[in-house]
Amino acid sequence: MEQQDYKYIDQVLKGDHRAYAYLVDKYKYMVYTIAVKMVENEAEAEDIAQEVFIKAYRQLYRFERRSKFSTWLYTIAYRTAASKLKENALDTAPLTDELSDTYWSEETSTEAPPMEASEQQRFVRDAISQLPKLEAVVVTLYYLDERSVKEIQEITGLTAENIKIRLFRARKKLEHSLRFLLE
Known part of the structure; x- marks a missing residue:
């Protein structure tokens, strides 16, 4: 399963930016879930999820494969949501x-x-x-x-x-x- 992720990561790093869509599609629900659990606001969670995938895309070259890609991505999601919580006093929904x-x-x-x-x-x-x-x-x-x-x-x-x-x-x-x- 992770080998499939690595295949797409390698394609993105070689310049095939469309390959990133596979990773987004595979992990979008879990990234959103983490965000909505943290901020308790669906619209804010959607924004965070988008931000997470942008950050991950920009930092993909830093992914060292010491852990699963999903773990690396969820770490970004968790930290991004935690950062948003610190920035804003969010209304809960x-x-x-x-x-x-x-x-x-x-x-x-x-x-x-x-x-x-x-x-x-x-x-x-x-x-x-x-x-x-x-x-x-x-x-x-x-x-x-x-x-x-x-x-x-x-x-x-x-x-x-x-x-x-x-x-x-x-x-x-x-x-x-x-x-x-x-x-």
């Missing part, structure tokens, strides 16, 4: 149903009727949106994007222990929130 495709693959349980599956997704999405921003990002990266603790460490700059603690706390909060929402 609730997540809308438009984001459901960002968080959930089409591999929902086939045992549950579609209405129940979407309702379950809504409950989980609502519970995640109630978490503090950094915990929501860590949960999203770990559970929904299936990133390792080491990759999350590279992306966020947090220690492995801090990530594990945040995941533990987030799980407890999610359990409490979901019990409350389901009752």
Whole structure:
């Protein structure tokens, strides 16, 4: 999978700038997800996502392949969103149903009727949106994007222990929130 990324990176670095579209298309949803979790504003998240891809394009020659390209890109996304948070006191907006495709693959349980599956997704999405921003990002990266603790460490700059603690706390909060929402 990463070999495919490297192929396109090499093409871009050799002057084929259209090859960058593959990387943008592959990672646009996750970059947007990180941004919207951080800034809690869809329009601002879209702007951040565009900025991330511009920054990554301009700095692509600096990508040293010591980590996955996705980890390098998500690091840029995380830092860009964190920088925007510091710059602005952003108004928060609730997540809308438009984001459901960002968080959930089409591999929902086939045992549950579609209405129940979407309702379950809504409950989980609502519970995640109630978490503090950094915990929501860590949960999203770990559970929904299936990133390792080491990759999350590279992306966020947090220690492995801090990530594990945040995941533990987030799980407890999610359990409490979901019990409350389901009752």
